[in-house]
Amino acid sequence: MEFVLIAIAILVLALLVGIGLLVGAGRKTTRLDDDAAAGTTLTRPRPPQPPATGTDEPAAGAGTALLPPPSQGATRVPAPPVDLPPAVADPEVLFETPPPSAGRLVRMRSRLARSQSSLGRGLLTVLARERLTEDDWEEVEETLLAADVGIAATTQIVDRLRTQTMVLATASGDDLRALLVRELAAVLGPDLDRTLATDRELGRPAVVLVVGVNGAGKTTTVGKIARSLVGDGKSVLLGAADTFRAAAADQLETWGERVGVATVRGREGGDPASVAFEAVRTGREADVDAVLVDTAGRLHTKSGLMDELGKVKRVVEKQSPVDEVLLVLDATTGQNGVVQARVFTEAVTVTGIVLTKLDGTAKGGIVVSVQRELGIPVKLIGLGEGPDDLAPFEPVAFAEALVGQG
Numbered sequence: 001m002e003f004v005l006i007a008i009a010i011l012v013l014a015l016l017v018g019i020g021l022l023v024g025a026g027r028k029t030t031r032l033d034d035d036a037a038a039g040t041t042l043t044r045p046r047p048p049q050p051p052a053t054g055t056d057e058p059a060a061g062a063g064t065a066l067l068p069p070p071s072q073g074a075t076r077v078p079a080p081p082v083d084l085p086p087a088v089a090d091p092e093v094l095f096e097t098p099p100p101s102a103g104r105l106v107r108m109r110s111r112l113a114r115s116q117s118s119l120g121r122g123l124l125t126v127l128a129r130e131r132l133t134e135d136d137w138e139e140v141e142e143t144l145l146a147a148d149v150g151i152a153a154t155t156q157i158v159d160r161l162r163t164q165t166m167v168l169a170t171a172s173g174d175d176l177r178a179l180l181v182r183e184l185a186a187v188l189g190p191d192l193d194r195t196l197a198t199d200r201e202l203g204r205p206a207v208v209l210v211v212g213v214n215g216a217g218k219t220t221t222v223g224k225i226a227r228s229l230v231g232d233g234k235s236v237l238l239g240a241a242d243t244f245r246a247a248a249a250d251q252l253e254t255w256g257e258r259v260g261v262a263t264v265r266g267r268e269g270g271d272p273a274s275v276a277f278e279a280v281r282t283g284r285e286a287d288v289d290a291v292l293v294d295t296a297g298r299l300h301t302k303s304g305l306m307d308e309l310g311k312v313k314r315v316v317e318k319q320s321p322v323d324e325v326l327l328v329l330d331a332t333t334g335q336n337g338v339v340q341a342r343v344f345t346e347a348v349t350v351t352g353i354v355l356t357k358l359d360g361t362a363k364g365g366i367v368v369s370v371q372r373e374l375g376i377p378v379k380l381i382g383l384g385e386g387p388d389d390l391a392p393f394e395p396v397a398f399a400e401a402l403v404g405q406g
């Protein structure tokens with residue numbers, strides 16, 4: 001009898017070890033609460049990844065290992081209410097070290113100049129003519145309008161250029177270039193506050209919601225912002241509140257894993273507001289600098305999507321104020337994008353625009369029209385698909401890139 005009992009005990013033990021090994025082979029997640037319906041999970045960064053390929057090859061180094069991976073085998077431990085491992089960096093784990101955000105636009109100027117070369121070259125060619133006729137001024141106007149600068153800003157630029165070129169009489173190429181940069185920068189809102197609220201405030205993390213239509217580049221942008229903050233030495237937590245598309249949460253996790261940032265996600269089709277809530281709660285408990293929440297861009301109806309966004313914000317606000325609502329717009333959609341943007345601004349108070357895919361359009365003037373029509377500053381611009389192709393927007397550096405180096 002004793003022998004049978006021992007045999008059963010060994011069998012049960014072997015079964016448990018087998019199940020443990022199977023689960024351990026998957027992604028390292030820890031269930032955050034015992035509410036099976038919410039099913040929110042925290043994904044920690046994975047151990048060393050193969051070196052990244054692509055345009056930017058960040059040096060592998062000891063990154064900001066927020067919530068490092070647990071020791072081997074410690075997976076899926078039911079641990080209500082929240083099971084956070086100690087925030088101690090594991091020397092074995094190497095994460096990518098992204099470059100800091102400062103000066104990125106200047107560094108990426110050539111890329112922007114490439115896509116916008118027709119605008120700068122077009123304007124300089126006309127302005128360099130000896131005596132400017134009405135036809136020439138019309139050409140300047142058309143060039144600006146073709147670049148989506150918008151009527152009001154185009155009129156302002158042309159009026160000022162007319163006066164300035166008269167004063168200059170004969171001007172060298174460099175003078176003309178400097179003049180153009182000045183006038184373009186003037187319509188780009190040089191005095192607008194473009195600070196990104198990503199610092200801890202009153203002992204709590206900054207909370208950033210990222211919204212926009214599907215395909216605009218939201219998830220990519222959240223990943224790029226996280227990298228940039230890590231590059232600036234900040235700790236970050238991601239919230240994958242786009243429960244509409246499971247791949248979006250996977251995509252976000254992968255962005256986080258590369259730089260040692262954890263992600264809170266929910267089940268596909270689950271309640272986005274509870275994922276966002278859980279992410280902010282976890283971020284507060286982990287004392288991170290910023291919680292970045294990705295949201296869905298697609299629902300069955302537009303009003304459904306807007307109601308959902310409003311709810312996400314309201315629910316998060318039960319935990320913490322939302323410091324920044326970033327609206328991601330695809331620059332290649334031109335004026336259509338501006339129309340879509342209005343719908344979002346009616347649902348939530350947008351505090352900043354991220355204009356993506358500026359590398360893929362010659363219509364760089366969209367920055368001017370978006371800001372003027374929505375009355376919201378462009379805070380970041382996307383200049384490529386590479387992990388660090390996102391730059392803080394700076395009017396003068398941008399105008400210089402539009403006009404080109406000559």
Ligand SMILES: Nc1nc2c(ncn2[C@@H]2O[C@H](COP(=O)(O)OP(=O)(O)OP(=O)(O)O)[C@@H](O)[C@H]2O)c(=O)[nH]1
Pocket residue numbers: 212213214215216217218219220221242245248296297298356357358359360381382383384385389
């Ligand atoms: N060229 C270029 N491509 C970009 C940029 N930003 C994002 N993309 C690409 O745009 C595509 C869509 O990006 P996502 O981040 O998946 O878009 P999303 O808004 O999250 O889409 P949903 O999850 O469907 O709502 C991807 O292929 C990105 O690589 C950019 O600045 N330049």
